[in-house]
Structure formats: C-alpha cells, structure tokens
Amino acid sequence: MTHKTKGIILRTVRYGETSLVVTMFTELFGVQSYMVNGVRTSKKSGLKAAMYQPGAILEMQVYHSEQKQMHRIKEADWAYLYQNILSDVIKNSxxxxxxxxxxxxxxxxEQNADLFYFCEDALIQLDAAPPHIAANFSLYFALHLAGFFGFRINDPEREGQAFLDLAEGAFTDHAPVHPYFLEGEYAQVTAELLKIMQPHELDQLKLNHVKRRDLLLKYQEYYALHIQDFGQMKTLAVLQELFN
Structure with missing residues (x-):
C-alpha cells in the first residue's frame, strides 16, 4: 500500500554500485529507512541522487508495511527547493x-508531527537566514530540539541564578558538585536562547566564534547526559573549523 508523506533526509549511505539506503524522518511514520535503487548510474540520475542529501525535504509516495524495517519510495520530488543550504558551505554544515x-x-x-514541522520550519528558515542569524542557528536548534524529548532546560526561576546544571537541566544559585555545568556569561546566553521562539530573533545575540564553539561543546555534553549512547558528533568538528 502506498502513502503520501513528506520526509526530511537524515542520513544517506551508498549501497552497491548504484543504490542508496536513506534514513528519513517522515511526517507520517517517524524515522524510517528506504532503499533507493539506480540513482548513481548516469549524469541524469545524479540529479536524482542530489535529492537525497541530508537536510533535503521531499514530497513522496512510499510503500509502507509495519512488518518491514526497509521500505521503498515509489515517487519523490522536492517539497522545498533550497536556495542556499546545498551551495553555501556554512549553511550546509x-x-x-x-x-x-x-x-x-x-x-x-513513531509519528511526531509537531517535531517534524519544527524541523521542517527550522531548515527553511536557515535557508533564508542572513549570516549573522545563521551563525547562531545550531545553538537555537540544539536547545529547542531537547524539548521534544522531555529534557528541555528549564528557564531561570529568578534573576541572578548564575549557574546552569546540565545534569538537572535547571539554573541554580550555586555551582553543582559535579563538573557538568555552565556559569556566568555562558549560562546567561543559554537563558536568552531559551526565550527565543523564532529564529529571526537570533539577531539579538552577539557571540564570537570562541563562545559559540564552547556552547556547542557544552550542549553536546548536555545531550550525552540525557540520551543513552549519544557519543560524539562528527559534524561538530566541522562547525568548529568554520567558526574559526
């Protein structure tokens, strides 16, 4: 049985000489894997392969069965054609x-429509964002994504809470006994980021590359504390190089 759904490409792995295995976050079925055959056989099919880059948003007709772990795509086309993300090195990273x-x-x-629409909107807004907003986009996305998985950092309860306990996801008056916390300006910037509900508001933040890099490392630490087997992010090193 076929279904019409949008999907966001998370990961693409080559399979054999001409095929791809694509992991996709779909509007209807949550995260799913698809076998895409014959997309790397010619220049013409190379254009089709470009649709399956991570971050691409597609409109699809898919074959879906609850009994299968690998599915197939009957038809696919761009749901949103980027103007910048695929060509701009910084936005692509x-x-x-x-x-x-x-x-x-x-x-x-599992289906999570609210999360899907948040991610879709974030990618579209990143595509259109001016450089000073795009620079802080990864910080915004990392903080707000956590809320969909039940470990959003709580807003400060009152002024003057200078420490952010990453293990508890809460601001405090005193430094925790463990090393997993932010303090001073880094805690303050995080509190400001939590208040930002739309990416265009990121122009309020004035951060240099060192602070941006340090915050991303701490946010990775935060995810590792709350997601089992989270590990290290490979793309973080690329962002750090670009920020330099």
Missing part, C-alpha cells in the same frame, strides 16, 4: 549538524 543531532535522538519509528 549547520544543516548537517542539525540532521546528525536529530538522527542521534530519534530512537523509535
């Missing part, structure tokens, strides 16, 4: 970071 993070936290193949 941020999109790859977003997709790797999403891939690491999506454990179950």
């Amino acid at each position: 941020i999109a790859l970071y977003m997709m790797e993070l999403l891939y690491k936290v999506l454990k179950q193949p």
Whole structure:
C-alpha cells in the first residue's frame, strides 16, 4: 500500500554500485529507512541522487508495511527547493549538524508531527537566514530540539541564578558538585536562547566564534547526559573549523 508523506533526509549511505539506503524522518511514520535503487548510474540520475542529501525535504509516495524495517519510495520530488543550504558551505554544515543531532535522538519509528514541522520550519528558515542569524542557528536548534524529548532546560526561576546544571537541566544559585555545568556569561546566553521562539530573533545575540564553539561543546555534553549512547558528533568538528 502506498502513502503520501513528506520526509526530511537524515542520513544517506551508498549501497552497491548504484543504490542508496536513506534514513528519513517522515511526517507520517517517524524515522524510517528506504532503499533507493539506480540513482548513481548516469549524469541524469545524479540529479536524482542530489535529492537525497541530508537536510533535503521531499514530497513522496512510499510503500509502507509495519512488518518491514526497509521500505521503498515509489515517487519523490522536492517539497522545498533550497536556495542556499546545498551551495553555501556554512549553511550546509549547520544543516548537517542539525540532521546528525536529530538522527542521534530519534530512537523509535513513531509519528511526531509537531517535531517534524519544527524541523521542517527550522531548515527553511536557515535557508533564508542572513549570516549573522545563521551563525547562531545550531545553538537555537540544539536547545529547542531537547524539548521534544522531555529534557528541555528549564528557564531561570529568578534573576541572578548564575549557574546552569546540565545534569538537572535547571539554573541554580550555586555551582553543582559535579563538573557538568555552565556559569556566568555562558549560562546567561543559554537563558536568552531559551526565550527565543523564532529564529529571526537570533539577531539579538552577539557571540564570537570562541563562545559559540564552547556552547556547542557544552550542549553536546548536555545531550550525552540525557540520551543513552549519544557519543560524539562528527559534524561538530566541522562547525568548529568554520567558526574559526
């Protein structure tokens, strides 16, 4: 049976000489894997293969069975054709970071329409964002994505809470006894990021590359504390190089 659904490409792996195995976050079925045959056989099919880059948003007709772990795509086309993400090195690297993070936290193949629309909107807004907003986009996405998985950092309860306990996901008056916390300006910036509900508001943040890099490392630490077997993010090293 076929179904019409949108999907966001999380990961693409070559299979054989001409095929791909694509991991996708779909609007209807959550995270799913698809075998895509014959997409690397000629220049013409190379255009088709470009659709399956991480971050691409597709409109599809798919074959789906609850009894199968690998599915097939009957038809696919762009649901949104990017103007910048696939060609701009910085925006492409941020999109790859977003997709790797999403891939690491999506454990179950369950529909989550609110999360899907958040990710779809974030990618579209990243595509259109001016450079000073795009620079902080990975921070915004990492903090707000956590809320969909039950470990969003709580807003400060009052002024003057200078420490952010990453293990508890809460601001405090005193440094925790463990090393997993932010303090001072880094805690303050995180509190400001939590208040930002739309990416265009990111122009309020003035961060240099060192602070941005340090915060991303701490947010990776935060995810590792709350997601089992989270590990290290490969795309983080690329972002760090770009921020330098």
